[in-house]
Amino acid sequence: MSVSTPADGLAVELIGITKRFPGVVANYDVGLKVRPGTIHAIVGENGAGKSTLMKTLYGMHQPDEGRIVVNGEQVSFRSPTDAIEVGIGMVHQHFKLADNLTILENIILGDEPVGGRGRIKFDEARTRITELAATLGVDFDPDTMVGELGVGQRQRVEILKVLYRGANVLILDEPTAVLVPQEVEELFATLKRLVAEGRTVIFISHKLDEVLTYCDEITVIRQGTTVGETTPSQIDRRGLAEMMVGSDLPNPSGRTTSVGSHVVLNASHLDVAGKVAGAKLALEDVSVVVHDAEIVGIAGVEGNGQFELCEAILGLVPLERGTVEIDGADRTDDETKDRLISGLSYIPFDRHREGLLLDSPLWENTLLGREHEKSLTSGPFIVRRKIEADSRSIIERFGVRTPSEQVPAFALSGGNQQKLVVGREMATEPKVLLAAHPTRGVDVGAQAAIWDELRQARDNGLGVLLISADLEELIGLSDRILVMFDGRVTAELNPREVTPELLGSYMTGAVQGAGR
Numbered sequence: 044m045s046v047s048t049p050a051d052g053l054a055v056e057l058i059g060i061t062k063r064f065p066g067v068v069a070n071y072d073v074g075l076k077v078r079p080g081t082i083h084a085i086v087g088e089n090g091a092g093k094s095t096l097m098k099t100l101y102g103m104h105q106p107d108e109g110r111i112v113v114n115g116e117q118v119s120f121r122s123p124t125d126a127i128e129v130g131i132g133m134v135h136q137h138f139k140l141a142d143n144l145t146i147l148e149n150i151i152l153g154d155e156p157v158g159g160r161g162r163i164k165f166d167e168a169r170t171r172i173t174e175l176a177a178t179l180g181v182d183f184d185p186d187t188m189v190g191e192l193g194v195g196q197r198q199r200v201e202i203l204k205v206l207y208r209g210a211n212v213l214i215l216d217e218p219t220a221v222l223v224p225q226e227v228e229e230l231f232a233t234l235k236r237l238v239a240e241g242r243t244v245i246f247i248s249h250k251l252d253e254v255l256t257y258c259d260e261i262t263v264i265r266q267g268t269t270v271g272e273t274t275p276s277q278i279d280r281r282g283l284a285e286m287m288v289g290s291d292l293p294n295p296s297g298r299t300t301s302v303g304s305h306v307v308l309n310a311s312h313l314d315v316a317g318k319v320a321g322a323k324l325a326l327e328d329v330s331v332v333v334h335d336a337e338i339v340g341i342a343g344v345e346g347n348g349q350f351e352l353c354e355a356i357l358g359l360v361p362l363e364r365g366t367v368e369i370d371g372a373d374r375t376d377d378e379t380k381d382r383l384i385s386g387l388s389y390i391p392f393d394r395h396r397e398g399l400l401l402d403s404p405l406w407e408n409t410l411l412g413r414e415h416e417k418s419l420t421s422g423p424f425i426v427r428r429k430i431e432a433d434s435r436s437i438i439e440r441f442g443v444r445t446p447s448e449q450v451p452a453f454a455l456s457g458g459n460q461q462k463l464v465v466g467r468e469m470a471t472e473p474k475v476l477l478a479a480h481p482t483r484g485v486d487v488g489a490q491a492a493i494w495d496e497l498r499q500a501r502d503n504g505l506g507v508l509l510i511s512a513d514l515e516e517l518i519g520l521s522d523r524i525l526v527m528f529d530g531r532v533t534a535e536l537n538p539r540e541v542t543p544e545l546l547g548s549y550m551t552g553a554v555q556g557a558g559r
Contacts, residue, residue: 133215146188
């Protein structure tokens with residue numbers, strides 16, 4: 044199936060787009076020109092306005108000023124439905140799929156083909172989905188439950204969902220944030236198939252290597268406005284980073300101290316039941332030891348037990364077997380609150396579901412999990428002025444872009460939300476930090492700052508269990524790397540001797556067994 048080229052040569056043009064929110068100008072006089080049949084990257088710092096701009100193109104926001112032109116015709120969107128009608132689809136950073144529905148049911152949800160007597164024509168939908176999957180080079184059984192899919196497969200379901208609705212322009216927001224190198228290659232092979240048919244991909248990313256490797260054209264946004272347009276042949280990583288944030292790219296490697304001898308976390312022989320009755324164990328005989336002044340990396344494709352490992356250490360799920368010791372004390376039977384008081388802290392996998400109260404102000408969010416701290420309380424009462432001052436300190440230290448600590452969390456960009464969560468968890472000065480994807484969705488400048496904070500805290504004695512899909516981050520920061528596959532620890536690797544490609548092979552189960 045080919046897609047016709049607009050007469051003016053552009054699939055999308057944004058002219059002078061300005062979008063204001065209370066107290067914030069998210070976009071100001073932004074211009075964007077996207078040619079059909081290309082992969083066009085949009086890059087910029089956290090809070091630069093990238094996602095706001097794309098949500099405006101997708102009809103989730105209406106611009107206060109400016110024009111949107113699609114295929115040579117000016118359009119006005121009141122909702123995503125209007126954008127979908129002219130062939131624009133968006134795959135969000137946080138997937139919007141229901142685990143308890145099949146691939147087919149997720150894809151047609153809200154756009155069901157209906158026949159006589161209001162019956163859904165499932166056979167017709169199944170045929171169309173199978174054909175679309177074939178054009179992407181993927182082999183899906185439409186009747187598979189989405190809950191059984193890995194993250195890379197879920198992403199393709201999201202792409203199929205927008206294609207099913209007739210999208211010719213696909214907007215992807217941070218699509219590779221949780222993918223291993225092999226899955227990244229598979230994703231871009233899929234996208235290349237789409238652009239070969241004449242479709243257009245707009246790609247928001249902080250991973251500059253991917254932008255320079257796979258994208259045709261690049262637009263850079265800084266502080267809400269367009270600052271430049273370029274192509275991979277005209278610029279390198281250093282130059283692109285400087286356009287984005289005014290500084291060079293960070294490097295996660297290097298340490299100045301040796302690993303300590305005191306064990307601050309000892310999770311031993313953990314078994315955790317699966318989510319569904321009768322299913323195999325989510326964790327099977329998993330043991331993890333972290334010393335003071337040590338970062339232990341956990342590598343694995345999402346869904347292989349990393350989340351359950353954190354839940355088990357935090358005391359959020361019952362153990363079928365095993366023990367959890369924190370700083371030498373057995374905490375297996377303790378509640379989560381007592382584990383936090385004993386020196387445990389947690390940067391969660393999903394900042395929206397686990398880490399933030401989106402409708403609450405930032406000062407309230409910096410209190411979450413810290414209600415027991417005597418410096419922030421007076422008897423049974425919290426002291427608001429102390430919490431607000433503490434919030435301002437976290438905001439300044441971690442470079443959270445916000446007018447004040449009174450702003451609700453939902454008003455921040457995803458990267459600034461992440462910086463707030465990281466700052467809150469490190470402000471407790473814990474003995475053990477469970478850090479799940481600490482730099483997910485943050486720009487290169489913020490990434491450098493978080494890496495520096497983790498390094499410095501480690502050198503000062505902090506023990507870190509680092510879970511990350513960024514293999515450069517894992518290899519560069521970790522003192523040891525454990526690989527998790529199918530609910531077990533299958534390998535222990537030396538980060539000074541492993542490559543991202545080899546690590547990805549361990550993560551996908553193609554290679555197993557080193558050092559175990």
